[in-house]
Amino acid sequence: MLARNLVLALAGIIGSFIVLILLLPTPSDTLDAATSLVIDDVRYFDGERLVGPTRLVLAGGQIAAIGAHARAPAGAPHLDGEGLTALPGLIDAHVHTYGTSRRDALRFGVTTVLDMFTDPMNLLGARESRDAYGAADAAALFSAGMLATVEGGHGTQFPVPVETLQDSSEATAWVAARVAEGSDYIKLVYMPDWPGRASLDFATASAIIDAAHAAGLKAVAHIATQKDARALLGAGIDGFVHIFADSIVDDEFLREARERGVFIVPTLAIIATASGQSTGPGLLEHPELGERVDALARVNLRQTFGNVRSPIFDLDKALTNVRRLHEAGVPILAGSDAPNPGTAHGISVHGELRLLVRAGLSPAAAIAAATHVAAEQFGLEGRGRIAEGARADLLLISGDPLVSIEATADIRTVLRNGFFSGDALPPAGESMRLAGALSDFDTGLNGPSGLSWTATSDALMGGTSKAQINLLDGDEAGRGGTLAVQATVTRAFPYPWAGAFLAFGGPDQSADLTAISAVRFAVRGTPARYRLMMFEQGVRTPPTVVFTVGEQWREVQIPLADFAGFTATRFIGMAFVSPDAAGEYTFALDDVQLVP
Numbered sequence: 001m002l003a004r005n006l007v008l009a010l011a012g013i014i015g016s017f018i019v020l021i022l023l024l025p026t027p028s029d030t031l032d033a034a035t036s037l038v039i040d041d042v043r044y045f046d047g048e049r050l051v052g053p054t055r056l057v058l059a060g061g062q063i064a065a066i067g068a069h070a071r072a073p074a075g076a077p078h079l080d081g082e083g084l085t086a087l088p089g090l091i092d093a094h095v096h097t098y099g100t101s102r103r104d105a106l107r108f109g110v111t112t113v114l115d116m117f118t119d120p121m122n123l124l125g126a127r128e129s130r131d132a133y134g135a136a137d138a139a140a141l142f143s144a145g146m147l148a149t150v151e152g153g154h155g156t157q158f159p160v161p162v163e164t165l166q167d168s169s170e171a172t173a174w175v176a177a178r179v180a181e182g183s184d185y186i187k188l189v190y191m192p193d194w195p196g197r198a199s200l201d202f203a204t205a206s207a208i209i210d211a212a213h214a215a216g217l218k219a220v221a222h223i224a225t226q227k228d229a230r231a232l233l234g235a236g237i238d239g240f241v242h243i244f245a246d247s248i249v250d251d252e253f254l255r256e257a258r259e260r261g262v263f264i265v266p267t268l269a270i271i272a273t274a275s276g277q278s279t280g281p282g283l284l285e286h287p288e289l290g291e292r293v294d295a296l297a298r299v300n301l302r303q304t305f306g307n308v309r310s311p312i313f314d315l316d317k318a319l320t321n322v323r324r325l326h327e328a329g330v331p332i333l334a335g336s337d338a339p340n341p342g343t344a345h346g347i348s349v350h351g352e353l354r355l356l357v358r359a360g361l362s363p364a365a366a367i368a369a370a371t372h373v374a375a376e377q378f379g380l381e382g383r384g385r386i387a388e389g390a391r392a393d394l395l396l397i398s399g400d401p402l403v404s405i406e407a408t409a410d411i412r413t414v415l416r417n418g419f420f421s422g423d424a425l426p427p428a429g430e431s432m433r434l435a436g437a438l439s440d441f442d443t444g445l446n447g448p449s450g451l452s453w454t455a456t457s458d459a460l461m462g463g464t465s466k467a468q469i470n471l472l473d474g475d476e477a478g479r480g481g482t483l484a485v486q487a488t489v490t491r492a493f494p495y496p497w498a499g500a501f502l503a504f505g506g507p508d509q510s511a512d513l514t515a516i517s518a519v520r521f522a523v524r525g526t527p528a529r530y531r532l533m534m535f536e537q538g539v540r541t542p543p544t545v546v547f548t549v550g551e552q553w554r555e556v557q558i559p560l561a562d563f564a565g566f567t568a569t570r571f572i573g574m575a576f577v578s579p580d581a582a583g584e585y586t587f588a589l590d591d592v593q594l595v596p
Contacts, residue, residue: 035059035060035061035134035418035419036057036058036059036060036064036072036073036076036077036418037058037059037076037077037078037079037392037415037418037419038055038056038057038058038072038076038077038078038079039055039056039058039078039079039081039084039086039396040055040078040079040080040081040082041053041054041055041080041081041082042054042055042056042081042082042084042085042086042396043081043084043085043086044056044066044085044086044087044386045085045086045087045088045364045367045371045386045401045402046385046386046387047368047371047372047385048364048368049364049402050085050400050402053068053081053082054066054067054068055067055068055069055070055072056070056081056086056386056394057070057071057072057073057076058392058394058415058418059073059076059392059418060133060418061132061133061134061391061392061417061418062133062382062389062390062391062392062418063386063387063388063389063390063391063392064388065388066386066387066388081396083398084396084397084398084412085396085397085398085399085400085401085407086386086394086395086396087109087367087371087386087394087395087396087397087401087408088371088372088383088384088385088386088390088393088394088395089109089110089111089112089371089383089384089391089393089394089395089414089415089416090108090109090110090111090112090334090349090370090371090395090408091110091111091112091113091114091333091334091370091371091374091375091380091383091384092105092110092112092113092114092139092334092335092336092338092345092346092348092349092370093114093241093265093333093334093335093370093374093378094114094116094241094242094265094267094333094335094336094337095113095114095115095116095335095336095337095338095339095345096115096116096117096118096337096338096339096340097113097115097118097122097141097143098118098119098122098339098503099503101113101338101339101345102138102139102140102141102345103137103138103139104294104297104344104345104346105138105139105338105345105346105349106136106137106138106139106346106414106416106421107292107346107414107421108289108292108345108346108347108349108350108411108414109346109349109395109397109408109411109414110139110345110346110349111139111140111383111393111395111414111416112130112139112140112141112142112374112375112380112383112384112393113139113140113141113142113345114142114143114335114374114378115141115142115143115144115145116143116144116147116187116220116222116241116335116337117144117145117146117147117155117160117187118143118144118145118160119146119160119161119454120145120146120178120181120182120183121453121454121469122141122143123141123143123145123181123182123183124182126141126142126143126182127182129141130142132417133391133417134417134419135416135417135419136416136417136419136421137421139416140383140393142184142185142378142380143182143183143184144178144183144184144185144186144187144220145178145181145182145183146160146162146163146178146181146183147162147187147188147189147222148165148174148186148187148188148189148200148205148208149162149164149165149188149189149199149200150164150165150166150198150199150200150204151164151166151198152197152198153189153191153197153198153199153200154189154191154194154197154199154222155189160454161454161455161456161457161459163177165200165204165208167201167203167204168201168203168204168206168207169207170204171204171207171208171210171211172207172211172214174208174211175208175211175212175214175215175217176211176215179215179217183217184217184378185212185217185218185219185220185238185378186208186209186211186212186217186218186219186220187219187220187221187222187241188200188205188208188209188219188220188221188222189221189222190202190205190221190222190223190228190231190232191222191223191224191225191228192228193224193225193227193228194224202231202235205221205231205232205235206235206236209232209235209236209237210236213236218238218239218378218379219236219237219238220237220238220239220240220241220265221237221239221240221241222240222241222242223240223242223244224242224244224246224312225244225246225247225312226244226246226247226249226250226253228244229244229253230253230256233253233256233257233260233262236260237262238261238262238263239262239263239264239265239333239377240262240263240264240265241265241267241335242265242266242267242270242271242337243264243266243267243268243271243318243321243322243325244318244321245271245275245312245313245314245315245317245318245321246311246312246314246317247317248317248320248321248324249320249321249324249325254324254325254328254330255328257325257328257330258328258329258330262330263330263331263332263333263373263377264322264325264330264331264332264333265332265333265334265335266318266321266322266332266335266355266356266359267335267336267337267352268315268318268319268322268352268355268356268359269336269337269342269343269348269351269352269355270336270337270340270341270342270343271313271315271318272315272342272355273303273304273305273340273341273342273343274305274310274313275313275314275315276304277315278301278304278341278342279342279351279354279355280300280301280302280303280341280342280343280344280348280351281301281302282351283301283347283348283350283351284298284301284302286406286409288409288410288411289347289350289409289411292346292347292411293344293347296344297339297344297345297347298344300338300339300341300342300343300344301342301343301344301347301348303341303342304341304342305341318359319355319358319359319360320359322356322359322360322361323359323360323361326359326360326361326365327360331373331376331377332356332361332365332369332373333369333370333373333374333377334349334352334353334356334366334369334370334374335352336348336349336351336352349370350408350409352370353366353367353369353370353405353408354405354406356369357405362402363401363402363403363404363405364402366405367401367402367405367408371384371385372384372385391417392415392417392418393415393416393417394414394415395408395411395414395415396411396412396413396414396415397409397410397411397412398410398412439453439483439502439589439591439592440480440481440590440591440592441471441472441480441481441482441483441589441590442480442481453469453483453500453501453502453503454469454500454501454503455467455468455469455485455498455499455500455501456497456498456499456500456501456575456577457487457497457498457499458492458496458497458498463490463492463496464490464492465487465488465489465490465492465496465497465498466487466488466498467485467486467487467488467498467499467500467578468485468486468487469483469484469485469486469500470483470484470486471483471484472484472588479522479553479590481590482588482589482590483500483588483589483590484586484587484588485499485500485525485576485578485585485586485587485588485589486584486585486586487499487577487578487584487585487586488583488584488585489578489579489581489582489583489584489585490582491582496582497531497533497575497577497578498577498578498585499530499575499576499577499578499587500575500576500577500589501573501574501575502573502574502575502592503572503573513560513568513569513571513594514568514569515596516560516568516594516595516596517559517560517561517595517596518557518558518559518560518594518595519532519557519558519560519574519592519593519594519595520555520556520557520558520591520592520593520594520595521555521556521576521589521590521591521592521593522553522554522555522556522589522590522591523547523549523553523554523556523576523587523588523589523590524549524550524551524552524553524554524587524588525549525551525585525586525587525588526549526578526584526585526586526587527549527550527551528548528549528578528579528581528585529546529547529548529549529579530546530547530548530549530576530577530578530579530587531544531545531546531547531576531577531578531579532544532545532547532558532574532575532576532577533574533575533577534560534563534566534571534574535571535572535573535574535575536566536567536570536571536572542575543563543564543565543566544563545558545562545563549587553590555591557595576589
């Protein structure tokens, strides 16, 4: 009897426990249908192979469940995934961001970009937006911010202020400044044998690597030759953001790179362009990719480095080196180096995948290079994988990319944090907003256009003038946000300047302003005559118009016809600068527009 009563008691406890379990909310019951999406009957890439068809339940920005019978929140929308393949959102491991580049990248399924040199001002707010789980209209940004180089070294030729180093004693402070700016890793330039440009010496490069590691950051390097790369292997570099193409990688390098756990971002697309075999024009011919390309990207993809050929950029050697490194077990990451000639943001990652397969990687290994391998090497938790708990960044395509890597270009839709990105993106051809409001500063420094504002001064050319820009949230005159410039002009340069620069691209890019009649803006500041400079591709002395500034806000409209000799088809940026008279000046800008 005692045993029978014990059994009944236990049965009662177990039954109560089961009832309790059944009454507890399941994960799907706790999900919000408003932030959920169910993709049925879809295949997905698990990092090595395609799995499914099955169901993916996305909720709250993450992949909540995977499986044919995975429960979904009541009322969640469903997407029929029959015939579709889900890839993790692509990661471009070598870009240079500016303006609308992150929005352009997302249009092609690139949900995360790893920037290798940009104005640190572009990092403002990047951490908050990339960590959020809501709808987003741009790829998440991780960045080196400013690069480490010397005066006259690679990186100083662009219209971005660079704090150069002189020797190893400055390394610790330099890295600390990058940490304060929000850099996620440190990039240095080491090309001691590159003709015509200065370079960090080995002692300084080593000190930067040590300082980066002491700060808990990885250090990556721009190199040009196997000799450069070998030197930095011994200094503890974590990765190279280009593959050397001057010689075939030798066995000793393979062994040491594998043992030290170094990764490589080959950027084959840029080597293809430099060797006269650009893959950019071919990408434009793809019907799906071509539809998504805007006018500026078309220009970029067709650009070349001219007829200059260097034996240091041998595409065949680069492809061989990537194959040998991959076979040796060295992690290979996909990076486009956009927006250099022959490349453009987003679209060129698909070209890079094809080049990696051409080098000898399997399609699965190439996709891994653009997803989980990149995430693992840069510590991007929750990205690059389709797995429960991972971020719901997905690229849905037609076809089987493991049979043909070109299938990655057959894009059906892109999801960022589980939200469709397409509706939030500007239509192709309008991303540069070459007419209308460029910057109202009400929503941030870069305004509705997303174009990049930076401080500029003749220090770029060896002068001593200085400028600093800031975003002011309010104004006593009733305006919203405004751009504030504080400048000191000296006479140490023949034609001194200091002020704010709005970049439409780099020296190798241009935009077409033939449909624009004038530039209009509001301004106030230290009373004086100021200048607006319009920069053209390949023109060192920009056409300039003088305008008057007073203490009260006034609207200024300057016809493009007033800029003598200005060629509207080669526009790369504009600078609002203080007078060339020596002294300190402050001025503020608002509502900068291009008038049709």
